[in-house]
Amino acid sequence: xxxxxxxxxxxxxxxxxxxxxxxxxxxxxxxxxxxxxxxxxxxxxxxxxxxxxxxxxxxxxxxxxxxxxxxxxxxxxxxxxxxxxxxxxxxxxxxxxxxxxxxxxxxxxxxxxxxxxxxxxxxxxxxxxxxxxxxxxxxxxxxxxxxxxxxxxxxxxxxxxxxxxxxxxxxxxxxxxxxxxxxxxxxxxxxxxxxxxxxxxxxxxxxxxxxxxxxxxxxxxxxxxxxxxxxxxxxxxxxxxxxxxxxxxxxxxxxxxxxxxxxxxxxxxxxxxxxxxxxxxxxxxxxxxxxxxxxxxxxxxxxxxxxxxxxxxxxxxxxxxxxxxxxxxxxxxxxxxxxxxxxxxxxxxxxxxxxxxxxxxxxxxxxxxxxxxxxxxxxxxxxxxxxxxxxxxxxxxxxxxxxxxxxxxxxxxxxxxxxxxx
RNA sequence: GUGGGUGUAGCUCAAAGGUUAGAGCAUCAGGCUGUGGUCCUGGGGGCUGAGGGUUCGAGACCCUUCACCCACCCCA
Numbered sequence: 001x002x003x004x005x006x007x008x009x010x011x012x013x014x015x016x017x018x019x020x021x022x023x024x025x026x027x028x029x030x031x032x033x034x035x036x037x038x039x040x041x042x043x044x045x046x047x048x049x050x051x052x053x054x055x056x057x058x059x060x061x062x063x064x065x066x067x068x069x070x071x072x073x074x075x076x077x078x079x080x081x082x083x084x085x086x087x088x089x090x091x092x093x094x095x096x097x098x099x100x101x102x103x104x105x106x107x108x109x110x111x112x113x114x115x116x117x118x119x120x121x122x123x124x125x126x127x128x129x130x131x132x133x134x135x136x137x138x139x140x141x142x143x144x145x146x147x148x149x150x151x152x153x154x155x156x157x158x159x160x161x162x163x164x165x166x167x168x169x170x171x172x173x174x175x176x177x178x179x180x181x182x183x184x185x186x187x188x189x190x191x192x193x194x195x196x197x198x199x200x201x202x203x204x205x206x207x208x209x210x211x212x213x214x215x216x217x218x219x220x221x222x223x224x225x226x227x228x229x230x231x232x233x234x235x236x237x238x239x240x241x242x243x244x245x246x247x248x249x250x251x252x253x254x255x256x257x258x259x260x261x262x263x264x265x266x267x268x269x270x271x272x273x274x275x276x277x278x279x280x281x282x283x284x285x286x287x288x289x290x291x292x293x294x295x296x297x298x299x300x301x302x303x304x305x306x307x308x309x310x311x312x313x314x315x316x317x318x319x320x321x322x323x324x325x326x327x328x329x330x331x332x333x334x335x336x337x338x339x340x341x342x343x344x345x346x347x348x349x350x351x352x353x354x355x356x357x358x359x360x361x362x363x364x365x366x367x368x369x370x371x372x373x374x375x376x377x378x379x380x381x382x383x384x385x386x387x388x389x390x391x392x393x394x395x396x397x398x399x400x401x402x403x404x405x406x407x408x409x410x411x412x413x414x415x416x417x418x419x420x421x422x
Numbered sequence: 423g424u425g426g427g428u429g430u431a432g433c434u435c436a437a438a439g440g441u442u443a444g445a446g447c448a449u450c451a452g453g454c455u456g457u458g459g460u461c462c463u464g465g466g467g468g469c470u471g472a473g474g475g476u477u478c479g480a481g482a483c484c485c486u487u488c489a490c491c492c493a494c495c496c497c498a
Binding site: 197 | 423424450451452456457458459489490491492493494495496497498
């Protein structure tokens with residue numbers, strides 16, 4: 001019979017990788033709390049329309065990467081491919097725009113995109129998401145960069161670049177679009193097939209192309225950054241100044257563009273050369289029109305997402321020594337009768353107690369205990385029972401002592417030695 | 423969706439068309455009474471990803487298919 005395995009791009013996450021996930025979340029929650037973010041948990045499944053309207057119906061995500069199906073009632077439903085859409089929906093649905101002057105929220109969970117898997121890219125992947133609604137001032141843009149910096153520092157990651165850019169607002173982007181199309185029309189013959197398609201669709205994304213020839217062309221092209229309107233220019237200048245005050249170095253990448261339609265003004269990406277081709281592991285930006293476009297009041301917004309799988313690849317393996325607890329080795333049926341009382345006492349007092357469920361030779365049990373890297377082994381057999389004692393062996397010190405056969409006293413002694421071990 | 427690479431034991435990999443497909447690691451059991459790691463001995467474990475073909479003979483060669491990996495597109 002064929003083994004059933006996970007769907008393509010879906011994985012079991014466990015062991016060392018899961019430990020890194022947990023560490024990342026722990027560090028994240030520390031700073032999201034400190035900076036006043038409120039955590040929310042949102043549905044994984046939403047109406048398809050939510051994503052079509054927010055992400056943009058000509059983006060690749062919406063066109064070919066969503067897990068979409070029709071449910072029994074006939075509605076088109078979609079497994080969320082990113083977090084911001086749901087966050088905006090929730091902000092509007094819960095009426096937060098009316099009850100607080102600004103809103104800082106964050107969320108952690110799985111996202112789904114129907115893409116071809118590769119290094120650092122899966123169909124089910126995890127994002128940590130941060131959003132601020134109702135603040136148009138550039139100081140909050142810088143605050144998010146600061147937050148990113150604190151996270152990276154505490155996680156012990158130092159090989160990365162923070163790239164920033166401005167993609168302007170509706171007005172400056174529209175007028176620039178025409179300039180850009182005119183330019184590329186004159187150089188059409190030099191562009192690759194993909195870029196010719198981009199020219200029709202979204203010419204800004206030609207800047208993303210990895211083809212050398214195209215890169216040469218874009219080198220000669222006018223840049224959106226250089227034709228920002230005064231408001232957008234001022235916003236970016238302020239942002240830069242605040243970032244500098246935080247003492248954070250960022251690289252201005254005037255070619256940086258994002259794949260989602262809703263971004264305005266500030267955009268940023270954190271990249272690492274240690275990740276393979278998918279080198280961006282955090283990214284975000286401002287979206288000052290999105291809330292209104294989704295049917296809410298005109299409300300500024302900004303946020304970013306962390307790709308947890310990608311970030312985990314950069315997190316150094318933790319070398320914290322974990323407490324492997326104690327093993328109970330028993331010889332003979334009479335000894336087994338004491339198992340439950342000892343297990344109860346240990347568990348109550350916070351000591352991990354493990355033992356062999358099936359009867360085995362003492363040698364086998366010792367081997368097992370060693371295998372589990374237990375720090376202590378309790379040995380109980382007929383000899384001990386006769387004398388009313390139990391043997392406690394310290395595995396690393398290779399010493400052992402006799403204790404009275406009393407679960408409470410045994411547990412107290414182990415606790416005392418555990419503290420001494422540290 | 424497109425291109426390239428790889429599929430052999432739980433894991434990492436051998437076997438240049440010729441016996442019964444091997445090794446290391448892992449696992450389990452022994453090495454005289456009830457004591458772990460090192461060492462020694464032994465055991466279990468495989469439809470060689472699947473299906474077809476060529477051949478006296480296929481893990482190997484050919485075709486098909488599936489899976490995984492990497493890359494493109496795009497994105498975290």
